[in-house]
Amino acid sequence: MNKKSVREIDVAGKKVFVRVDFNVPLENGKITDDTRIRETLPTVKYLIEKGAKVILASHLGRPKAQVVEELRLTPVAARLSELLGKPVAKSDEVVGASVQAQVDALKDGDVLLLENVRFLAGEEANDVELAKAFASLADIYVNDAFGAAHRAHASTEGIAHHIPAVAGLLMEKELDVLGNALNNPKRPFTAIVGGSKVKDKIDVINKMIEIADNIIIGGGLSYTFFKAQGKEIGLSLCDDSKLELTLEFLEKAKKLGKNFYLPIDVVIADDFKADANKDIVDIDHIPVGWEGVDIGPKTREIYADVIKNSQLVVWNGPMGVFEIEPFSYGTLEVAKACATTEAYTVIGGGDSAAAAEKFKLADQMDHISTGGGASLEFMEGKALPGVVALNDK
Ligand SMILES: Nc1ncnc2c1ncn2[C@@H]1O[C@H](COP(=O)(O)OP(=O)(O)OP(=O)(O)O)[C@@H](O)[C@H]1O
Numbered sequence: 001m002n003k004k005s006v007r008e009i010d011v012a013g014k015k016v017f018v019r020v021d022f023n024v025p026l027e028n029g030k031i032t033d034d035t036r037i038r039e040t041l042p043t044v045k046y047l048i049e050k051g052a053k054v055i056l057a058s059h060l061g062r063p064k065a066q067v068v069e070e071l072r073l074t075p076v077a078a079r080l081s082e083l084l085g086k087p088v089a090k091s092d093e094v095v096g097a098s099v100q101a102q103v104d105a106l107k108d109g110d111v112l113l114l115e116n117v118r119f120l121a122g123e124e125a126n127d128v129e130l131a132k133a134f135a136s137l138a139d140i141y142v143n144d145a146f147g148a149a150h151r152a153h154a155s156t157e158g159i160a161h162h163i164p165a166v167a168g169l170l171m172e173k174e175l176d177v178l179g180n181a182l183n184n185p186k187r188p189f190t191a192i193v194g195g196s197k198v199k200d201k202i203d204v205i206n207k208m209i210e211i212a213d214n215i216i217i218g219g220g221l222s223y224t225f226f227k228a229q230g231k232e233i234g235l236s237l238c239d240d241s242k243l244e245l246t247l248e249f250l251e252k253a254k255k256l257g258k259n260f261y262l263p264i265d266v267v268i269a270d271d272f273k274a275d276a277n278k279d280i281v282d283i284d285h286i287p288v289g290w291e292g293v294d295i296g297p298k299t300r301e302i303y304a305d306v307i308k309n310s311q312l313v314v315w316n317g318p319m320g321v322f323e324i325e326p327f328s329y330g331t332l333e334v335a336k337a338c339a340t341t342e343a344y345t346v347i348g349g350g351d352s353a354a355a356a357e358k359f360k361l362a363d364q365m366d367h368i369s370t371g372g373g374a375s376l377e378f379m380e381g382k383a384l385p386g387v388v389a390l391n392d393k
């Protein structure tokens with residue numbers, strides 16, 4: 001990483017504004033997955049141990065510039081306090097006199113969590129005045145919010161222009177692992193791209209054709225490839241505006257000598273429900289009125305074999321509708337292969353991470369990114385504004 005790290009600066013006795021990504025799933029006010037909070041603990045504990053005054057800021061959900069009671073960070077502060085084993089002060093405001101008073105009261109090693117930064121319009125607008133207001137609270141800015149680093153907002157980007165700005169330990173880890181995978185990959189390097197829409201994965205497929213040795217395609221996005229090849233896909237997902245593009249991908253992979261794997265058989269259903277009629281067919285035999293919902297058993301075997309014989313695997317997007325049990329086996333087999341291969345396995349966040357969690361295989365992966373959109377953009381080779389704005393080494 002070419003950006004300065006929090007480990008390279010003196011934080012003792014300093015007020016440190018730390019942007020974290022505490023955008024965690026909530027149900028009835030309860031946190032259902034606290035991974036993102038746990039992953040920031042190394043940075044928060046490091047700062048506490050060094051005697052910094054820690055001011056944490058995060059967004060939660062998309063409140064669209066107004067106060068939404070259910071999106072207050074209060075349950076997050078409580079969970080963080082449990083995990084740290086010490087009190088975490090919580091502000092009900094984002095900036096202003098009451099926040100300043102709470103900051104002034106901080107002693108070395110204390111932790112304060114500000115209110116959801118997206119309650120203010122200036123956050124997403126990357127408003128200079130708000131960025132300056134954040135900066136005025138602290139001596140140093142630490143960005144540990146890898147998951148929000150693709151957003152150029154006041155607390156992820158703007159603030160970095162006003163006070164010394166460095167990467168936190170989670171940010172550093174994400175950039176190192178994903179960066180190494182992309183810039184110095186162990187080979188054979190296999191990229192697995194699934195999920196629902198070709199549209200969302202164009203740039204990542206394109207990039208992976210250039211840098212990986214094997215490209216494995218699964219999920220709803222496969223059917224656009226099949227339709228482009230003149231096959232019947234029934235009611236399966238398809239993006240008609242991307243037919244030509246999928247043929248270009250196949251052509252490009254061939255030209256570069258890359259192995260490009262599409263499913264050879266699929267699970268089909270006559271409805272999007274667990275109790276629908278189901279069948280397994282070769283991809284040339286999808287009947288009209290049915291839709292593809294998972295990769296079939298022959299495909300699973302081939303994909304597992306490619307994964308087994310890889311040195312690096314990067315996985316982005318499920319192989320089927322894994323949320324519905326009878327359609328989850330393709331994703332499960334890929335997850336199992338990733339869990340057992342000797343290859344270094346990286347999961348690009350989002351739904352693939354949720355699938356690995358659901359199958360209780362998450363702890364057998366080498367790295368699960370805390371970023372969904374951010375890891376996708378990073379893997380597409382795009383610069384992340386929240387990283388670019390940090391001070392160079
Ligand atoms: N064959 C299919 N037909 C319809 N939907 C599918 C199919 N295969 C997968 N899906 C759905 O795709 C959704 C995930 O797609 P999406 O493109 O959002 O992936 P993602 O969240 O970007 O994944 P990741 O973040 O891991 O890259 C899941 O909800 C899954 O049910």
Ligand SMILES: O=C(O)[C@H](O)COP(=O)(O)O
Binds near residue numbers: 023061062151374
């Ligand atoms: O969950 C995420 O991917 C990040 O927290 C970013 O959230 P956003 O897509 O609402 O900006």
